[in-house]
Amino acid sequence: MNVAIEKATPAPEPADTRAGRPSAWKLLTRNGVTSVGLALLAIIVVIVLLAPVLPLANPDAADAVHRLQPPFSSGHIFGTDQVGRDILSRLIWGTGVSLAVGVVAAAAAAAIGSAIGLCAAFYGRYVDMVLMRGVDMLMAFPYLLLALAIVAALGPGLLNAMFAIIVVNIPFFARAVRGATLSVVRADFIAAARLSGLSDLRIIASELFPNILPTIVITASTTVGWMILETAGLSFLGLGAQPPQADLGGMLGDGRNLIEVAPHVATIPGIVILLVAIGINLVGDGLRDVLDPKLKSGGLARAHAKTAVAPPDQRLGRLSSAPLDPHSLLSVRGLETHFTIGREIHRAVGGVSFAVKPGEAIGLVGESGSGKTVTALSILGLVATPPGKIVGGAILYRGDDIADTSLAHLQEIRGNRIAYVFQDPLTTLNPLITVGEQVAETIRRHRGLKRAEAWREAVRLLEAVHIPDAAARARSYPHELSGGQRQRVGIAMAVANGPELIVADEPTTALDVTTQAQVLKLLNELRHERGAALVFISHDVGVIAELCDVVHVMYGGRIVESGPVGVVFNSPQHPYTQRLLACVPELGRPERLIQPIPGIPPAANALPPGCAFAPRCQLAEARCRSGAIELSRIGPDHWARCVRAAAGNA
């Protein structure tokens, strides 16, 4: 029974479930900065543990004759304090006290706080309400003040200070663990365990606890540093360790009033606290990176303003010097865009060429992962770098290669000559800016209109995309509009400056079917009205057939078949195009079988040699699986990347 439950367990901990992944310890020590922290802490801990056997002076032995000796005086490397005690000895013993207090406090706060969080989430209802309201009350105090109030009641002393620090840190654990537990409690395997009659205690111990342990460790790693600093602080104020016992904060407090005559008495313990805290924080950051990649301390990489591009000699080497069609507005030639993730290279786009004439509509069709979106984003350098990079090919806009043009030049073209309509308007519109302003800002940018004028123009555009009561709606935020209206705003933004080319990336995928048709009709009307060309990206063959003049079918980062829409869809030559069309249901022909394509598209980091579709193709032969297969001409304007299609016409 237990086995069954374990099988149902989702794998929230990638560290040990994914085959081939190094152990958490290896990941931790691989990070150079974390290793420094570990080494620092290890040295400190070893010295502290060796304190009883090291030849140290008695830390509490006063020697009035040799008081306030400076550092490096004979017999006292770090000098002596105001009553002549050896600072080095007190430092080592004191570090031990501070570390022990910090670790014990962290363990106690973790145990109590986690228990509260676990019970609150596991039992829910009244238990949850009572426990978490109590935690909220503790959190309503400024952290340190509550600790002071507790010490005030219990009286000064190291144990009381530690108790106070534990109490004020409990809420952090309770909240974090409650959150983590809630997400696990709702998982199916817990329900399965409950149904199978396991006792609450068994479920908590064997199913819940292992899943929330990383959260506890992460919270502990962030709080243990504070706890050591705060206990030192209470001792510094005279409320923690009492003389003659030494802890780091107490030593600092002793030295405070001697800062003018003997600065070393306060300086040295401060440096040690700093080193301990640095060590703990470094290790804590490393732990967080390993246990929760989402919270990675370095943060996820931000995208640069424009996609990285390989230098022209590398990029253009493989391009043929075939003459360009002088009529084309945009010509993409041999485009290769790669993503480098870790040590793996994902070839998202592997040599795509197509051209768009003024006013023409071309479609890019293919399954998810076929490289169509990356192709579209590459045109104006909008692929996120890192990890993306254009490593090959050229992007010719009116004959000029704009792949590695200056950012300023690119920004003149973006939203002005070439504009985008993106897929999901909820995430692609800024949630905190009114839709009118989001349209108006692109008008101001490219047409230099004044604020009021640009606003009026934006309202006119919103009217043009049939948003009812546009003048009032312009003041709405994206979340106040429906999905269809949001996409209309996206279209208004795209046509705002009368572009020559609109790139629309699955603009209707997030919408329901009736809205889809309206939005598509609108996009097409406005495009014709303003004479803009269109690059339309979709996985929907029907939409492409309706909207486009020319279609390029993409698979595995390449174009596998292209030609006029009528030709390609009426007599598809590539087996992939044929299978793709076979997936489309036809109205009024219920007897026609929908045949899904078996298998899944290849991963962009593991493209097979030869034809990328060969592993899923029923007609594949040996020659499909090796060597490069060229896009061959099989009709007047019809091209296909298939050995059979090429042979048939040769």
Added chain:
Amino acid sequence: MRNYILRRLLLMVPVLFGITVIVFLVIWLIPGDPAKAILGTFATPENVAKLNHDLGLDRPLPVQYLIWLGNVLRGDFGRSYILHRPVIDEVLDRLFPTLLLAGTALILSSAFGVLLGIIAAIRQNGWQDKLITIAVLIGISTPSFWLGILLIFWFAVRLAWFPVGGMQALFGGGDLVDVIHHLALPAITLAAVAGAVLVRLTRGNMLEALRQDYVRTARAKGLSEGRVIYVHAFRNALVNIVPIIGLEAGFVLGGAVYIETVFQWPGIGRMLVSAISTRDILLVQGGVLIVATCYVFINLLTDIVQCILDPRIGQA
């Protein structure tokens, strides 16, 4: 939004109630006879009995609480037996210096923390980012009281640019310039450590915002990077940064205890420390209660600011 603010105001009532309960229970934590602890070792039995009666300590706990709460609501926090004056007078005298110090530190740490966080994010992995990351690591690892001592040693003792402590010169001081002169070192000390935390969180939130789809849309419109970063990304990051500034308020109000002690600043923090060593429990209660109440109102303020920044919050 008005509804949201009203709801937040209502939610404050149980929180304030909870604070009074906890502050009240502090007395109950005192080992042995609280009245004896409050009056000191040399208290006469009559005085102990009288205080027990005054505090209502001879009644059941809930009754004690209600009596105490009634007094507190009328502004009666009891008398300090050490200072021989009502607790409320002493606390109110010291509240302004504490708010001045903590407020200045909060403004400094927010301004510099957010600014450096943005720089670190937009120069991710560049030398500016690395430098800021190292500074932040040192910042969050530094005991503020130690930093204060070092700053006194260098800038007050050695260089004599600033006074060693206090809020104003004892003779002939007290104007604004004089107060700022005294305020500079403690405020910077308090701000340094608080600001370091904010740099880190600002950097993370900016990086998160810069990865969002709407940033790509803004770039696709040809907007300048300045507008993309400061209008589109930063406005979204700020929604998450504002509540962190609220938490920082608690951090500086608590941290002020150390700084006031080190710089002999005449605020509530220093009062609390000496009240604890003289076991002046009622004074501690009054001080903690007033500062915690201020903190609750600051958090209300940050919630309202967040609601103004994000139109989605008020409507949820």
